[in-house]
Amino acid sequence: MKAINYIKESFYEFKDHVTWPSWASLQQDTIVVAIATAILALFLYGVDSLFGNFIIKNIFELLR
Numbered sequence: 001m002k003a004i005n006y007i008k009e010s011f012y013e014f015k016d017h018v019t020w021p022s023w024a025s026l027q028q029d030t031i032v033v034a035i036a037t038a039i040l041a042l043f044l045y046g047v048d049s050l051f052g053n054f055i056i057k058n059i060f061e062l063l064r
Helices: 002-017 023-063
Strands: none
16 A cells, blocks of 8 residues: 555645646757757767877877
8 A cells, every 4th residue: 555655645746746847948948958969069079080080190100
């Protein structure tokens, strides 16, 4: 019976006591996260390209 009581109380908490964000707020936050992710991906691509093209080539030149 403890499990059933726990499930009932959890459902009650989610239904009546949680303040859910509005649909507009969710959409806005999703756009912000998508833009931030794209910017971070471009930054990491740039850093990876620098390491791949500049540093690795210099290391291979030193090993010759």
